Amino acid sequence: MKQISTAHKALIAIVCAFVVSGNAAAVVTTIATYKLGESDAGAAAGAITANPTTPSVGVVNLARIGAPTYSTLPAPSTRPSPLSVAFNGSSDGFRSALLSTETDNFGIEAWVRPTSTAGNAVIAYNGSTSTAGWGIFRAGGAYAILFGGNVLTGGSNSVDLGRWTHLALVRASGVTTLYKNGVAIANTATGPNAPSGGFSIGINPLVATEYFAGNIDEVRIFSFAAGQFATSDLSTALSYFDPPQIVPVDSRHALLGLVLLLAALGLHSMRTLRRTC
Secondary structure, eight states: OOOOOHHHHHHHHHHHHHHHHHHSOOSEEEEEEEOSSTTSTTOOTTSBOOSSBOOSBSSOOBEEESOOEEEOTTTTSOBSSSOEEEEESSSOEEEEEOOOOOSSSEEEEEEEEESOOSSEEEEEEEEETTTEEEEEEEETTEEEEEETTEEEESOTTOOOTTSOEEEEEEEETTEEEEEETTEEEEEESOOOOOOOSEEEESSOSSSSOOOOEEEEEEEEEEEEOTTOOOGGGSOTTOOBOSSOOOOOHHHHHHHHHHHHHHHHHHHHHHHHHHHHO
């Protein structure tokens, strides 16, 4: 049998990895993702948001309440994505029909940049904040798990005003955890009542109250098989720079050369792929 070169072996390993990963079932199932800007045609900083706002994943649109606006704050420092949505804390938000009826092995995450700790506010909620469902809440100066009237805070001073923060509520195999920037800040064995009501961002899902003041971005609702969640599944690493980073021309040429080299090696190695995989 002809000896396979080291370069060919490396290429075969890469291709086999893609074959194996392509056949594996996804661990996390995204129910809906709302990028809050990038998926809306014509979105521009300072403009009132589209009505409805569309998901990048999922089929349920969000109805606009009041006049939330697209935002690039806090440029020139980093932010989760090119656009977010700014809420005034008194009259605006988004609502839709209920998105999930899960009571275990689910999660909801969002990036937030609060500008006030006055009162209580919904960040993202699936159900009824007084009786059923689950979501991420701001209770005064604390981020919190909210299960239909049952509030569990993540510490009395967990809210950082004017700073982008990633939050996630995850219930996995009977344990609920609130994460801040990927680190657990609260957990409980208490679970939610089956969700009923609606879904909302920045406002109570059903009535005119619990308005959020500040920016919210990149909201995602997901589920997963029991025992399959890992914190690496969260969207904690998003980062958009001002001005956007530009790939140098020389780097593009180098990338093209690498692609052509891999293609050439691939053509020569396809005959051995089946035997080695």
